[in-house]
Amino acid sequence: MPEGDSYVHAAYAARPILLDEEIVAVEGSAPSIRRYSSRIVGSTVGEVRTYGKHLFVDLDSGYSVHVHLAMNGTLRVRSSGPVRPGPARLVLVTEQGIVTVSGTKDVEADRTPALDARVLEPLGPDLIADEFDWTDFERRARKAGPDISVADFLLDQRVMAGVGNVYKNEVAFLERLNPMQSIGTLEFERLRAMAERSRTLLRANRRPGKRVTTGDWRRSLWVYGREGRPCRRCGTTIRQTWFGAPEPRVTYWCPRCQPAD
Structure with a gap:
């Protein structure tokens, strides 16, 4: 069951594939991923961060991808191989590998400030962070x-x-x-x-x-x-x-x- 520690583990697994890498392809059934695919492909990942039960992939285009795994979502990492067709909500591809998110409806892309305002402002302080307010x-x-x-x-x-x-x-x-x-x-x-x-x-x-x-x-x-x-x-x-x-x-x-x- 994904909880705060699960998101830290997911970010740790995804960083070698994503961090400082250019997104060369994006797939997935999430509507906003499709809508903003042109803002995602060709962008470089500046940060993979977590807050509580949320994960963000921040891009140098000024956009971010937000993932909430809900009850049954999974994030999987592969170092190589084809982008397989299927029900994935998100597939991010770099030269280092592939990150796939499935099993959750809560995947979206938007401008980073808009995502942070919508997702983070209602939340209390992050228990797993180094500093707690x-x-x-x-x-x-x-x-x-x-x-x-x-x-x-x-x-x-x-x-x-x-x-x-x-x-x-x-x-x-x-x-x-x-x-x-x-x-x-x-x-x-x-x-x-x-x-x-x-x-x-x-x-x-x-x-x-x-x-x-x-x-x-x-x-x-x-x-x-x-x-x-x-x-x-x-x-x-x-x-x-x-x-x-x-x-x-x-x-x-x-x-x-x-x-x-």
Whole structure:
């Protein structure tokens, strides 16, 4: 499941193919990729950057390509070979290889300032970045309604950018918070602690390899995907439900470590 660390990994994989290289061909079914293909082909890639759960390819033409992998999107890199026909939303070709994005509708091209304004301005600070704006986080967190659940607070990209469903479950467990509990029952320091924990886990998983939240790659996650199995901390059976608004998401928790308040 693509989360903030997934985008860092994708950018790391794409840079050897794209960075400082000229785009010699572009394909894909995304409408704006077709519309601005003349602005993309012949341009040189100046930067491949990420912010939360978003990836940008910045071009010296003043345009950028934006990718959001959503739930099931993938970014793949090949060092050589033909541009294969298929359902890809985006195919970028340089002399170094081919980058293909598929499985997501959220691919677009536009002028860089327009993309940044449309995509980035609504988002909270990027948890995985080297610098995190705690003042902005506090302002946004205090505006969140008191009835919002811990689970939905963690997933709200307008408060902090980068947490997806795996980290939602893992952070709630590590902070000993029931994911269905409303944040109005918590002191603000508990909200800040969730952000600090999210930042720690995401940044620890910037390196390539298996996502680990436990510190042990042999048993990498605390609760996510472990319904019916014993809690790694207390032995209680992990439970699962579908919960959240506006779209319910699969949620795992330990009833003993994360009791309902």
